[in-house]
Amino acid sequence: MSNQIKKYGIMGGTFDPIHAGHLVIAEEIRYKFNLDKVIFIPAGNPPHKDSRKVTSSNHRYQMALLATISNPYFDISSIELEREGITYTIDTIMELKKCCGDGAEFYFITGADSLLQLSTWKDVDKLLSICKFVAATRPGFQMSKIETKVKELESKYNRSIYTVTVPALQISSTDIRNRIKNGMTVKYLLPESVEAYIIKHKLYQDNVEKDCI
Ligand SMILES: Nc1ncnc2c1ncn2[C@@H]1O[C@H](COP(=O)(O)OP(=O)(O)OP(=O)(O)O)[C@@H](O)[C@H]1O
Numbered sequence: 001m002s003n004q005i006k007k008y009g010i011m012g013g014t015f016d017p018i019h020a021g022h023l024v025i026a027e028e029i030r031y032k033f034n035l036d037k038v039i040f041i042p043a044g045n046p047p048h049k050d051s052r053k054v055t056s057s058n059h060r061y062q063m064a065l066l067a068t069i070s071n072p073y074f075d076i077s078s079i080e081l082e083r084e085g086i087t088y089t090i091d092t093i094m095e096l097k098k099c100c101g102d103g104a105e106f107y108f109i110t111g112a113d114s115l116l117q118l119s120t121w122k123d124v125d126k127l128l129s130i131c132k133f134v135a136a137t138r139p140g141f142q143m144s145k146i147e148t149k150v151k152e153l154e155s156k157y158n159r160s161i162y163t164v165t166v167p168a169l170q171i172s173s174t175d176i177r178n179r180i181k182n183g184m185t186v187k188y189l190l191p192e193s194v195e196a197y198i199i200k201h202k203l204y205q206d207n208v209e210k211d212c213i
């Protein structure tokens with residue numbers, strides 16, 4: 001990461017696996033907010049997910065690397081994979097602040113569904129004071145509900161939260177895992193290189209989940 005870069009988008013996620021929905025929101029928000037870089041940060045031990053059911057961090061990192069490699073504005077960081085215990089966003093942003101210098105601004109990119117849970121995140125008050133939040137629309141999550149949540153969060157924490165309408169892609173990692181398990185196609189839902197990686201390493205061939213969107 002160069003010291004001259006000032007506006008960083010932070011795209012955090014479990015990425016199990018990374019898919020077109022993640023890439024589209026990151027690129028759309030990069031463009032709309034004129035960000036210098038978007039750093040993809042695969043979650044180490046994500047707070048709101050059952051770690052026993054999450055694919056190894058090495059596989060998730062490799063897939064995210066393959067998916068982002070062709071975009072000169074995208075970087076990837078293993079910062080959370082190297083941290084012990086549950087990985088909280090506040091610790092990640094604090095660490096990034098130290099290495100990027102005082103002039104850096106951070107825009108945490110999230111889907112609307114994550115925003116609905118934001119008040120349960122660790123040290124959310126402090127997090128919102130050091131990092132701007134940008135929430136992308138997501139099929140299945142009503143805009144009116146999101147707007148109400150944004151107003152509630154803004155008045156509770158006295159900070160602005162941005163919402164951005166992005167091209168709608170009804171894709172989730174859960175659905176991709178289930179499709180693979182059921183032998184269905186996942187073509188065009190994720191980059192070809194990621195699909196090839198999944199096939200090579202025989203990922204997602206068991207443990208069908210029922211809660212796909
Ligand atoms: N299709 C999509 N449209 C908009 N935002 C999305 C989309 N898919 C994921 N996101 C957002 O990207 C971030 C990381 O998502 P995550 O890695 O958990 O993917 P997911 O598809 O939601 O996974 P899972 O189905 O396993 O819960 C979250 O903030 C999520 O809201």
Ligand SMILES: O=C(O)c1ccc[n+]([C@@H]2O[C@H](COP(=O)([O-])O)[C@@H](O)[C@H]2O)c1
Nearest residue numbers: 012013014043046047048088089121122
């Ligand atoms: O810091 C927290 O308390 C916190 C709680 C829930 C989610 N997050 C982060 O939000 C991002 C998306 O999470 P997920 O579970 O939807 O993949 C990812 O970077 C998580 O680490 C962070």
